[in-house]
Amino acid sequence: xxDAHVTESLTLRLKQIGARLEPVLEHLLARQPLAGETCxxxxxxxxxxxxxxxxxxxxxxxxxxxxxxxxGREDDGVLVAGAALELIHCYSLVHDDLPAMxxxxxxxGRPTVHKAFDEATAILAGDALLTLAFDAITLDEVHADxxxxxxxxxxxxxxxxxxxxxxxxMLDLESETRARSEQEIRQLQxxxxxxxxxxxxxxxxxxADASAQDVERLTRxxxxxxxxxxxxxxxxxxxxxxxxTGKATGKDAAAGKATLVGLMGVDATRAELEKLLGEASDxxxxxxxxxxxxxxxxxxxxxxxx
Amino acid sequence: xxDAHVTESLTLRLKQIGARLEPVLEHLLARQPLAGETCxxxxxxxxxxxxxxxxxxxxxxxxxxxxxxxxGREDDGVLVAGAALELIHCYSLVHDDLPAMxxxxxxxGRPTVHKAFDEATAILAGDALLTLAFDAITLDEVHADxxxxxxxxxxxxxxxxxxxxxxxxMLDLESETRARSEQEIRQLQxxxxxxxxxxxxxxxxxxADASAQDVERLTRxxxxxxxxxxxxxxxxxxxxxxxxTGKATGKDAAAGKATLVGLMGVDATRAELEKLLGEASDxxxxxxxxxxxxxxxxxxxxxxxx
Numbered sequence: 001x002x003d004a005h006v007t008e009s010l011t012l013r014l015k016q017i018g019a020r021l022e023p024v025l026e027h028l029l030a031r032q033p034l035a036g037e038t039c040x041x042x043x044x045x046x047x048x049x050x051x052x053x054x055x056x057x058x059x060x061x062x063x064x065x066x067x068x069x070x071x072g073r074e075d076d077g078v079l080v081a082g083a084a085l086e087l088i089h090c091y092s093l094v095h096d097d098l099p100a101m102x103x104x105x106x107x108x109g110r111p112t113v114h115k116a117f118d119e120a121t122a123i124l125a126g127d128a129l130l131t132l133a134f135d136a137i138t139l140d141e142v143h144a145d146x147x148x149x150x151x152x153x154x155x156x157x158x159x160x161x162x163x164x165x166x167x168x169x170m171l172d173l174e175s176e177t178r179a180r181s182e183q184e185i186r187q188l189q190x191x192x193x194x195x196x197x198x199x200x201x202x203x204x205x206x207x208a209d210a211s212a213q214d215v216e217r218l219t220r221x222x223x224x225x226x227x228x229x230x231x232x233x234x235x236x237x238x239x240x241x242x243x244x245t246g247k248a249t250g251k252d253a254a255a256g257k258a259t260l261v262g263l264m265g266v267d268a269t270r271a272e273l274e275k276l277l278g279e280a281s282d283x284x285x286x287x288x289x290x291x292x293x294x295x296x297x298x299x300x301x302x303x304x305x306x
Numbered sequence: 307x308x309d310a311h312v313t314e315s316l317t318l319r320l321k322q323i324g325a326r327l328e329p330v331l332e333h334l335l336a337r338q339p340l341a342g343e344t345c346x347x348x349x350x351x352x353x354x355x356x357x358x359x360x361x362x363x364x365x366x367x368x369x370x371x372x373x374x375x376x377x378g379r380e381d382d383g384v385l386v387a388g389a390a391l392e393l394i395h396c397y398s399l400v401h402d403d404l405p406a407m408x409x410x411x412x413x414x415g416r417p418t419v420h421k422a423f424d425e426a427t428a429i430l431a432g433d434a435l436l437t438l439a440f441d442a443i444t445l446d447e448v449h450a451d452x453x454x455x456x457x458x459x460x461x462x463x464x465x466x467x468x469x470x471x472x473x474x475x476m477l478d479l480e481s482e483t484r485a486r487s488e489q490e491i492r493q494l495q496x497x498x499x500x501x502x503x504x505x506x507x508x509x510x511x512x513x514a515d516a517s518a519q520d521v522e523r524l525t526r527x528x529x530x531x532x533x534x535x536x537x538x539x540x541x542x543x544x545x546x547x548x549x550x551t552g553k554a555t556g557k558d559a560a561a562g563k564a565t566l567v568g569l570m571g572v573d574a575t576r577a578e579l580e581k582l583l584g585e586a587s588d589x590x591x592x593x594x595x596x597x598x599x600x601x602x603x604x605x606x607x608x609x610x611x612x
Contacts, residue, residue, distance in 0.1 A: 036461055037469020038497045044468055044476040095433060100425035119406035123429065124476050127401060130433065131467035134440040138460040147452040153459055154444040155342055161437035162350055163343020170350040170430050191344045 010296040017065045018058045020076060024083045025052055028136050047117045047125035048132070052090040055108045059301070060085045060200045063225065066294045067204025067218050070287055077141035078207050081152060084136035085200055088160050091129035094122050096169060130160070143207060152203055159199035168192025175257045182263050186227075189260070193233070194226030201225065221283045221294075228276045228302045231269050234261040273302050316602040323371045324364045326382060330389045331358055334442055353423045353431035354438070358396040361414045365607070366391045366506045369531065372600045373510025373524050376593055383447035384513050387458060390442035391506055394466050397435035400428050402475060436466070449513060458509055465505035474498025481563045488569050492533075495566070499539070500532030507531065527589045527600075534582045534608045537575050540567040542610075579608050 029049050033040050061082025068078040097104040097112040098119065105115050114122035136142075137153050158164055168191025175188065201222030205215040238261055261269045280298045284291035335355050339346050367388025374384040403410040403418040404425065411421050420428035442448075443459050464470055474497025481494065507528030511521040544567055567575045586604045590597035 033469045034464060036464035037467075037473075038493060038501070039473065040469050041473045041476045041480075043480065044473055048468065091433075095429055098429065100429060120404075120479050121476070123401055123404065123406060124472050124479075127397075127432070127436065128468040128472040130436055131463050131472060135460055135463035135467065138456050138463070146456045150444050150452045150456055150459075153456070154441055157437050157441035157444070158340060158342035161343075161441065162354065162434040163339045163346050166430050166434040166437060167343075167345065167347045167350055170347045170427070173426050173430075174347075174349065187344060195344070 007296070007300075010293065010300055013066070013293055014057070014062055017062045017079070017082075021058055021061050021079050021082060021086070022053070024076065024079045025086065028083055028087070028132060029053065034135075043117070043121060044124055044128060047113055047121045048129055050116060051094050051113050051125055052087060052129060055110075056086075056090075058082075058086060059229075060089055060196055062297065063197065063200035063222070064204045064207070066297060067201050067221075068208040069204075070218075070290055070294060071205060071208030071210045071214070073208035075141075077143065078204070080136055080139055081142050081203055081207055082200075084133040084142075084156065085196060085203065087129045087133040087136065088156070088165070089196060091126040091133070092160075092165055092169070094126040094129065098122060101169075101173065133160075148206060148209075152206055155199060155202065155206075159195040164191055164195035165193075168195065172257070180258050182260065185258060185260055185263070189230040190223070190226065193230050194223060197226035197229055198222035217283055221280055221298075224276050224280045224283070225298060225301060228273055228280075228298065231260060231273050231276075232302055234259040235266065235269055237261075238266065277302050313602070313606075316599065316606055319372070319599055320363070320368055323368045323385070323388075327364055327367050327385050327388060327392070328359070330382065330385045331392065334389055334393070334438060335359065340441075349423070349427060350430055350434060353419055353427045354435055356422060357400050357419050357431055358393060358435060361416075362392075362396075364388075364392060365535075366395055366502055368603065369503065369506035369528070370510045370513070372603060373507050373527075374514040375510075376524075376596055376600060377511060377514030377516045377520070379514035381447075383449065384510070386442055386445055387448045387509055387513055388506075390439040390448075390462065391502060391509065393435045393439040393442065394462070394471070395502060397432040397439070398466075398471055398475070400432040400435065404428060407475075407479065439466075454512060454515075458512055461505060461508065461512075465501040470497055470501035471499075474501065478563070486564050488566065491564060491566055491569070495536040496529070496532060499536050500529060503532035503535055504528035523589055527586055527604075530582050530586045530589070531604060531607060534579055534586075534604065537566060537579050537582075538608055538610055540565040541572065541575055543567075544572065583608050 029045065029052060031040055031042075031045055061079060064082040064085060065074075065078050068074070093107060094113045096102050097107055098114055104112055106112065110116070112122070113125055117125070133156070134153060137156055138149055142152065143149050160166065168188050171184075171188035172192050175185075180188070198219060199222070202215060202219040205218040210218065237259065264272070277298060281295060284295055335351065335358060337346055337348075337351055367385060370388040370391060371380075371384050374380070399413060400419045402408050403413055404420055410418055412418065416422070418428070419431055423431070439462070440459060443462055444455055448458065449455050466472065474494050477490075477494035478498050481491075486494070504525060505528070508521060508525040511524040516524065543565065570578070583604060587601060590601055
């Protein structure tokens with residue numbers, strides 16, 4: 001395929017998976033209570049829907065779906081697991097935007113949840129999105145075997161929590177007042193953004209009953225995606241305008257936070273991105289043409305300008 | 307047994323279960339990362355330990371353990387499930403105390419987490435405690451059957467989330483600016499405090515492989531405990547001094563929040579508590595003397611002065 005074809009086909013796949021994901025999220029965020037729930041308070045469910053519906057690239061669910069597809073699983077149960085991961089991602093954005101955290105007023109070109117509602121509602125909406133993710137990942141359609149769902153649940157908790165995303169955000173906040181070495185920045189980014197992207201790829205393989213060896217292979221692919229995503233994000237933060245990204249940029253520098261781009265320079269960062277892309281390609285080589293969509297996604301993440 | 311004997315034996319059991327719970331929590335909140343975690347940042351793990359270790363009545367884990375014991379299960383796996391529930395309870399206290407929520411400076415006679423650390427750390431510590439709970443509830447020692455652990459996980463999410471505790475806190479916050487009927491207050495309390503107490507009793511029965519009928523019986527017992535707990539708490543809020551409870555009192559009235567005691571009066575509240583205790587006793591009657599500790603616990607909750 002030519003580059004143009006790859007891009008066109010990737011855009012189509014992103015759209016298709018996004019379109020299948022939306023009703024799954026809509027169903028999870030229904031206004032009617034589920035069995036075992038008393039009621040779903042209007043204001044809270046609206047804030048959660050505001051945070052989770054109708055926006056974003058849905059990169060994490062797309063990764064889950066593409067990896068599962070690589071191993072032959074394409075049903076909507078995969079998207080329920082993807083939705084669980086997306087709920088975690090959305091909760092993290094809601095809490096990270098709070099005044100006590102990154103203090104952002106805009107997200108995806110719209111007021112952040114605490115601006116559109118209020119701080120207390122934003123805190124609770126984040127809490128409830130996080131909790132709902134652990135409801136979704138247990139649902140029967142995710143996988144026929146309860147042991148697999150339990151494995152996915154535990155891995156999700158580890159990717160999202162103290163030793164993963166939440167821990168990474170803690171380290172990132174501390175970076176505003178403490179100098180970080182390159183190794184420390186790599187570790188905090190592996191936690192803050194890397195852990196969920198790694199989980200997305202790992203979960204896709206687990207969902208499709210991939211061999212233990214392939215689960216590890218795709219887990220490594222996810223780690224590469226995570227690092228590439230962050231490096232590309234750092235480049236954007238340096239280079240892009242607020243107009244393109246729909247959020248404030250140059251914030252890392254303004255907050256005094258060291259980034260890998262800042263330490264390594266733009267050229268070395270671009271070189272590392274190329275190297276990562278090569279490693280991703282090598283990892284997917286055994287799967288031949290079937291891995292083309294995943295590889296296109298890796299390239300999209302590496303070269304994205306928004 | 308005389309009343310004095312019951313009280314003495316209850317106090318001993320509370321102490322014993324609390325002493326067995328502490329190392330379980332300590333293990334979950336270890337400073338070393340688990341498999342699948344990168345590292346556990348010092349500041350975050352310290353804030354979580356501050357919030358969860360060495361304090362509180364441990365009422366929810368005690369309920370889990372006593373109900374499981376009623377059905378013949380007494381091993382420490384029960385306390386791992388109890389610890390998961392306690393982590394959820396502790397996270398809710400950390401977030402409820404935040405300036406944007408109830409804005410409390412004291413908890414159990416100590417500075418609240420956002421006072422001892424800072425707001426961002428308190429938000430993240432709450433998030434990470436909540437997430438860790440969903441790690442703990444999946445652990446092998448909780449139950450040999452993954453399907454049971456999955457059931458416990460999903461029920462925990464529903465008790466804690468949008469349609470349970472978090473939803474109840476949303477309704478409670480709205481009560482500061484909106485009048486509530488008695489029925490609305492009952493619903494919000496059933497969610498805010500009732501849902502976790504109900505889950506504690508239900509989980510105890512599920513953990514010990516109780517019959518479906520007994521699971522429902524103990525679930526109902528948990529609902530009664532939840533209501534009695536809240537009524538007793540409302541009475542305390544009206545009557546007790548800050549000295550006895552270690553937290554600010556009379557806050558509900560100050561915040562303009564209607565309570566059941568406020569609507570029904572003290573005498574009617576006491577009468578309802580007696581009635582609830584009678585119903586709890588009837589529910590436990592089939593279990594004879596074996597239910598004495600649980601019944602003593604119900605009485606303790608109904609008559610507590612702190």
